[in-house]
Amino acid sequence: xxxxxxxxxxxxxxxxxxxxxxxxxxxxxxxxxxxxxxxxxxxxxxxxxxxxxxxxxxxxxxxxxxxxxxxxxxxxxxxxxxxxxxxxxxxxxxxxxxxxxxxxxxxxxxxxxxxxxxxxxxxxxxxxxxxxxxxxxxxxxxxxxxxxxxxxxxxxxxxxxxxxxxxxxxxxxxxxxxxxxxxxxxxxxxxxxxxxxxxxxxxxxxxxxxxxxxxxxxxxxxxxxxxxxxxxxxxxxxxxxxxxxxxxxxxxxxxxxxxxxxxxxxxxxxxxxxxxxxxxxxxxxxxxxxxxxxxxxxxxxxxxxxxxxxxxxxxxxxxxxxxxxxxxxxxxxxxxxxxxxxxxxxxxxxxxxxxxxxxxxxxxxxxxxxx
Numbered sequence: 001x002x003x004x005x006x007x008x009x010x011x012x013x014x015x016x017x018x019x020x021x022x023x024x025x026x027x028x029x030x031x032x033x034x035x036x037x038x039x040x041x042x043x044x045x046x047x048x049x050x051x052x053x054x055x056x057x058x059x060x061x062x063x064x065x066x067x068x069x070x071x072x073x074x075x076x077x078x079x080x081x082x083x084x085x086x087x088x089x090x091x092x093x094x095x096x097x098x099x100x101x102x103x104x105x106x107x108x109x110x111x112x113x114x115x116x117x118x119x120x121x122x123x124x125x126x127x128x129x130x131x132x133x134x135x136x137x138x139x140x141x142x143x144x145x146x147x148x149x150x151x152x153x154x155x156x157x158x159x160x161x162x163x164x165x166x167x168x169x170x171x172x173x174x175x176x177x178x179x180x181x182x183x184x185x186x187x188x189x190x191x192x193x194x195x196x197x198x199x200x201x202x203x204x205x206x207x208x209x210x211x212x213x214x215x216x217x218x219x220x221x222x223x224x225x226x227x228x229x230x231x232x233x234x235x236x237x238x239x240x241x242x243x244x245x246x247x248x249x250x251x252x253x254x255x256x257x258x259x260x261x262x263x264x265x266x267x268x269x270x271x272x273x274x275x276x277x278x279x280x281x282x283x284x285x286x287x288x289x290x291x292x293x294x295x296x297x298x299x300x301x302x303x304x305x306x307x308x309x310x311x312x313x314x315x316x317x318x319x320x321x322x323x324x325x326x327x328x329x330x331x332x333x334x335x336x337x338x339x340x341x342x343x344x345x346x347x348x349x350x351x352x353x354x355x356x357x358x359x360x361x362x363x364x365x366x367x368x369x370x371x
Contacts, residue, residue: 038063038287043079044092045070047308048274051142051300052291054307063287073097080106080279089282090291095130095139095273096199096346102133107277109136114289117296117314122334125313128273128343139275140292142301143310145329146271146341147183148262150245152234159241159263163191166219166243175220176239178230181365183244186270186344188213198270199347206356210364214371216243228252234260244269247329248309264340271341 038061042049046069052058053065070076076091077100085106093101101107112118118126121141131139151159155174160166166175177184185206189198192212193205201209217223221239224230231252233239242249245262253260276292278285294300301317304310311329312318318331330337347358356364 038284039066040064040089040284040287040291041066041068041087042090042092042291043068043070043076043084043088044090045274048092048143048295050307051304052294054303055299057294057299061287061290063284063290077101077104077106080104085279086281086283088279089284089288091277091279092274093139093277094346095128095141095275095343098131098139098275098277099133100346100349101277102138106280107138108280108282109138110140110278110292111289112137115140115293115296117293120298120314120316121296122313122315124334124338125273130273130343130345131275139277140296141273141275141313142295143304143312144271144273145247145311146264146337147180147187147244147269148247148264148341149242149269150234150249150260150262151241152237153259153261155237155240159261161266163187163243163265163267165265166216166241171241172219173221174240175216176222176224176230176233176242177217177220178227178242178244179223179225179369180244181362182347183270184213184368185209185361185365187244187267188216190267190269197344199344201347201356201361202354203356203360206360206364210367213368217368217371232256234258247311251309251328268339269341271337271343273343 040063042065049065049067058065073094076093076097080088080091081104091107098107118140125141125144128141131137131141149159149163165171186198188209189195189201189205192208193201195201195205220243222230222233224233227246227249230242230245231249234242234249235253235256235258247262250260250262276295278288278292282288296314298314298317298320301312301314302320305312305317305321305325309325309328318326347361348355349358351357
């Protein structure tokens with residue numbers, strides 16, 4: 001491709017490492033600043049501003065961008081609740097956070113007539129129930145990915161068909177895991193409990209999930225801190241197969257001279273979908289809509305795919321991609337993607353009957369970490 005992979009692409013994933021309880025406290029604010037009429041305040045992941053800023057589009061539209069990068073999705077909730085309403089225009093949450101943001105009245109519905117490029121967004125993304133709340137669209141989806149099983153075909157010519165197969169003796173010491181609380185626990189719950197809604201777990205199901213992850217950890221050689229580290233481990237031959245993964249690891253490993261493939265086991269896996277959302281009382285609404293439309297334009301989407309190696313949602317942009325980039329993701333089977341990798345909602349952040357909360361999940365995950 002001839003371009004250096006963006007650093008954020010190696011570490012950026014939607015799975016939060018923060019505490020939801022901290023987010024709900026809402027004590028973090030946005031510094032006040034003098035702003036021009038179209039000075040859009042952007043709160044999101046590093047690199048997610050690039051598709052709207054790379055080619056003079058902002059200058060053409062008379063927009064300047066005041067950017068604050070986040071380290072996890074909780075910061076969006078915290079900063080909007082901590083004084084950001086009326087100051088922040090655009091936020092970029094993972095789809096699982098959108099129902100919470102709507103419940104807290106922190107974002108506003110999207111006027112679809114002002115985002116004409118939505119017509120080219122593939123239905124699986126545009127109609128995701130996490131971003132359509134009470135019949136109203138609250139997010140402009142623009143990038144996605146999943147957690148497949150990544151494997152070295154030189155060592156494992158035929159990949160396992162089940163995540164449980166990684167517990168077999170022949171995989172001892174060959175498994176690599178990611179230190180990804182939400183992703184690991186969603187897959188773990190699918191496998192250990194048989195649930196079809198792995199983010200709605202009872203205390204007993206959560207314990208089963210952690211027990212399974214600990215058993216799998218005993219099989220593993222690496223629990224990596226980033227997707228770049230996990231890719232390095234499989235490229236070096238330290239591990240031959242992963243529990244949890246990312247489709248883009250194929251490219252990361254190829255750049256290091258290692259051919260890897262991925263598969264989606266029978267129990268399914270998780271998927272994520274990131275969005276441009278407009279904050280409640282956004283002070284620069286017209287400009288915010290310009291950016292929402294731009295990020296899903298053919299030009300913006302190609303930029304995201306070719307520079308950051310992110311999966312994209314615009315079917316016209318996918319058709320225009322070079323084959324080596326297009327082949328990283330299963331675009332040709334996209335309508336069946338939900339049968340393999342699902343956009344699960346976020347765990348409850350407040351008590352709901354006998355369901356465990358995300359705070360409970362993080363406490364339980366510490367048992368896995370300590371094992």
